[in-house]
Amino acid sequence: MNNSKSFYLSVWRWHFYAGLYTVPFLLMLAITGLMMLYSPVVEKWTNQDLYNVQQVSSTPLTFEAQKELVAQAYPNDLIKSVHALRDISESTRFQVIQDGEALSVFVDPYQGKVLGDISISDSLYSWADNTHGTFMIGDTGDKLIEIAISFTVLLVITGAYLWWPRGSTTLKESLKISCNKGRAFWKDLHSVIGIWVSIILLFFCISGLAWASVWGGSMLQAWSTFPMQQSATSVSSKLTHNDLNVKGLKQIPWGLEQAALPESANTNTPDVIGLDKIVSQSKALGFTQFQVFFPKGETGVYTASASSMSKDIENATDDRTVHFDQYTGEVIVDIGYQDYSLAAKAMAVGISLHMGQWGVLNYIVNTLFCLAVIMICITGIVMWWMRRPAGKFALSAPQQPKDLALWKHATWIILLLSILFPLGAAAMAVVIIIDRILLFIAPKISAVFN
Incomplete structure (x- = not known):
């Protein structure tokens, strides 16, 4: 067997084993991704009586009065924030924490009544998001998914090598499906997509x-x-911006989640600034559709936030978060996209694109992408099923090269992954160790993996 063929088999074998672990996760990520993309639209459409007011008048209730209505309807619960919306035909939405669970509470500001609530923590979006991020098994699931995503990078690299046109096949020909039957068709469909x-x-x-x-x-x-400590005279030792999020929904920009919350300094002032004053100041600063988080404790602050994470705006470069002293209304910190680090800027844009926040085209591309990932996984499974020997209990992995050490070509990949994706590199090292052990001390078990 020549070195070229041997190398091809080695890459194919890596591609196979990476796919073996990754395919279930990719299917889950694509399906839950679609659910997260469409569930907010479905929720709003099926709850129009809550999201929309019946009649708009010229004299809506103040935000403070609306908050008092919510406090009367939910006397034992924490009112966490309010959405100040651009569309006057929509009801006002408050976020309320009830027994550790988050609710969206809807208020008609014109009729002055609470319309009802929808669970945030137990919503379809929350379930899909939890599954998408942790496989519903907490930190362990998070790490398993991180390994799967790291392996997906390996799949893309090895897949591109396996697809690369050889012999008389041109690049143009390789970009389209040329076969129409049998395993060759499924291989073309898999590689081209x-x-x-x-x-x-x-x-x-x-x-x-x-x-x-x-x-x-x-x-x-x-x-x-x-670096909040460099921008505010006093910051909390316990609370971060992540504490502004509620169970089942991320609303705070990625680059601020781990930043400490600033604190109000004028705690000797007897009265706090009213909510309407904060909303008015926020609008004067240029906010149009945004969320106001209420102070937590005597040193807490009002926080006005407009971000693509909370779906208040589409363009992540318009992200803005302003903290106000709860006693004086003084601006403590004003943070915009321009203040983010380079990585935080890249992630702000990347995450909003990932979530389909940049308009209809982004929405369509994300939908087609999720469907394509599902198809790649299915075609990979079909190819394996058609290739495996009938009646043989084995994974039927691609042939192991005879004249080339199976795993030595992974060395450079492991070095790269160890820098970029530590868990992925560790998992690859474990695969190599297990393969060597099975090869030398358990040949019968090893046969199952070949």
Whole structure:
């Protein structure tokens, strides 16, 4: 067997084993991604009586009066924030925490009544988001998904090599499906769809990993968080911007989540500034559709936030977060997209594109992408099923090269992954160790994996 053929088999074998682990996760991510893309639209359409007011008048209730209505309807619960909306035909939405769960409470500002509520924490979006991020098994699921996404990068690299035109086949011919039957058709469908969406797939991997616990939370996000201590005279030792999020919904920009919340300094002032004053000041600063988070405790602050994360705006470059002293209304910190670090800017744009926030075209592309990923997974499974020997209990992996060490070509990939994706590199090292152990001490078990 020549070196070229041997190398091809080695790459194919890596592609197969990476896909073996990754396919279930990619299917889950694509399906839940579609659910997250469309569930807010479905929720708003099926609850029009809550989202929309019956009649608009010229004298709506003040925000403070609306908040009091919510307090009367939910006397034992925490009112966390309010959405100040641009569309006057929509009801006002408050976020209320009830027994640890988050609710959207809708108020008609013209009739002066609470219309009802919808659970945020138990919504279809929340379920899909939790599954998408943790596989519903917490931190363990988060790490398993991070490994899967790291392996997806390996799949794209090895897949591009396997697809690359050889012999008399031209590049143009390789970009279209040329076979119409048998396993060759499924192989063409798999590779052509894969190569067309490969760049988008890599983009989704990187932007999705921004929230992963190791690569995102412990490395990239920690290094890229806005330095609040340098901008505010006093910051909380316990609360971060992530505490402004509610269970089942992320609303705070990625680059601020780990930043400490500033504190109000004038705690000797007897009265706090009213909500309408904060809304008025926010509008004077240029906010149009935004959310106001209420102070937590005596040193808490009002926070006005407009971000693509909360779906108040579409363009992530218009992100803005302003903190007000709850006693004087003084602006403590004013943070815009221009103040983010380079990584935080890239992630702000990347995450909003990932979530389909940049208009109809972004929505369509994300939909087609999710469907393409599902098709890639299905065609991969079909190809394996058609190739495997009938009646043999084995994974039927691609042939192991005889004259080339199976895993030595992964060395450079492991080095790259170890820098970019530590969990992925660790998982690859484990695969190599297991393969060597099975080869030498358990040949019968090893046969199942070949």
